[in-house]
Amino acid sequence: MGDEQILPYPYEFYNISDEEKSINEKLHAYPYEFLRVGPKGYLVSKIFKTDAANIYNLPLRSNDIFVTSYQRSGTTWTQELVWLLASDLNYEKALSTPLIERYSFLEMFMNVPDTGIDGFMKALSQNSENFNKEDMLKMIKWLGSPITSDLATRPSPRFIKSHLPMSLLPRNPLDTAKMVYIARDPRDVAVSYYHHTRLFMHTGFKGTFKEFWHLFHGNLMKMTPYFEHVKEAWEKRHDPNMLFLFYEDLSKDLPAAVQRVADFLGKKLDDKQKTTLCDHLSIENFKKNKAVNCDELRVLGMFAKDEEFIRKGKAGGWPDYFDEEMTQEADKWIADNLNDTDLRFPTVK
Template sequence: MGDEQTMPYPYEFYNISDEEKSLNEKLHAYPYEFLRVGPKGYLVSKIFKTDAANIYNLPLRSSDIFVTSYQRSGTTWTQELVWLLASDLDYEKALSTPLIERYSFLEMFMNVPDTGIDGFMKALSQNSENFDKESMLKMIKWLGSPITGDLATRPSPRFIKSHLPMSLLPRNLLDTAKMVYIARDPRDVAVSYYHHTRLFMHTGFKGTFKEFWHLFHGNLMVLTPYFEHVKEAWEKRHDPNMLFLFYEDLSKNLPAAIHRVADFLGKKLNDAQTAALCDHLSIENFKKNKAVNFEEFRAFGMLAKNEEFVRKGKTGGWREYFDEEMTQQAEKWIEDNLKDTDLRFPSTN
């Protein structure tokens, strides 16, 4: 167990500007109010403030395994890979138990609107033709806080997913537990995130991709600024309890990435086991795997009919979405944010 002495929360919360609030409300990206937190100004929903200190002081176990990322960076893919390696390739359980049951989502409570569960239900029913309130109520446990819910009673090893940056995670995480962080080219993240906001109907995003890019690049999407998020993890990449991965490397050479994760977790795979895991994790099979693609949410009317959780799984797909102005803007944004660091995203050419 880690040091369980409770420490005061070290960061201040402050309001977003009226201009930022107006822009967000105009595009209706998320149905709740935002605050910024800490010196980096990470954008969080107002409800995060209620549990921020509990997360920061979360008692950890040495057997805990965290999978973290800025969202839409390959988190689900990495979660499945990590879980299977740590669970001795138990494909039967992996295929029969939804990933959202195998992992605790640390800040899932942030996704509940300011109106609470009742307001959340109302928003879903307005956005969906086939909303099933009774079935949805059975899933409310996933919308609550794992800090005050199931996390403390989960058997070891606990698998924990989070999109929080390093500074907002439990303070002694790398002194106690293991973490796998996955990063992806921010232009591809933006495209995937855009489709994500259109998939989950409670977000209600109705804008164009260009409008979405403006929000993302302007640090007005959840847990932006993006580069600060990635750089916090990059700075810890040499810690023995941290494994930093690039989505592009998984796409380019999945067997090599599998062995990196296996080595990190102290596991050994033979060639046949590696080939079987590659087959399980192939995008073709992943798209068909109901345990990882949130299809249970579709049955409750939460997902848009014309969007999918697991999409193309490709790298460099941003080129199909960016016009010349956006391309130049993105290149300057990336260059400005990486100029004082040795962080570089793998080429997708």
């Protein structure tokens, strides 16, 4: 794709309604300004518009590996699995180099609010006990810098993470690169995303889980509508450069999932290597692994004390959060959105 011409961005951006804006602002301590993009109306931070065309036109390499998902679907788990298999099980580097350095997060710059660095710093200084202005400024500048120019200088193989749907990624990525997409029951995604939104001090979600659920299933959280996101990847599941995984399958039978990813990447594993890798990836060990828990952000005071980046790693835990009304609402929402596809989420016993 490197020799292809630069194309104009194919999608229109448009504003959310005043009502949607007021609902979102009411529940976030430090809200972002949102836009919708494309015919499916994906919700993105306004700042995404500044680099969307560069992402769309990003030159890819044949040994690039993407790990993509709707967020809180098991992305970090999958990233570590993919990186270790593709890097010949280099545990020493995996444990000593943070995952956010081993992967380029394609739309990471969207996580800095639209008021820019000054507004971000102000929000964090008000909410954080560990605020260090100099260290925080360095981190925020790094977080808020579009990654497309940096990717050009990254050595191969490049590992790229994204929560963008297929249509907003570099064009025709599967013509050139490999991709692992991980999907998860949207009810569990909602629970995990709720805690994630409370985790980051600069978002500071103030509402109840029920209020969060209405934002999520009402397409008022980033990258929603959720089902359109998953279905775009599902439609590509038979492409030889796509591996579509379910979080529930990793949770239920990790060794089998490890083997599927190894086969996809053309890597051979003996039984001992597979056992060691599964032990490394076990939720018990994963929660203690500082390289995958974004500890560098916690040290800087960006995380709330009572929330964790890697939580329970549980599949099917959503009933603990849903009342009867929400359960019925979710059942109908899921049924309506799966009506036109053979996509089905694995059942959890």
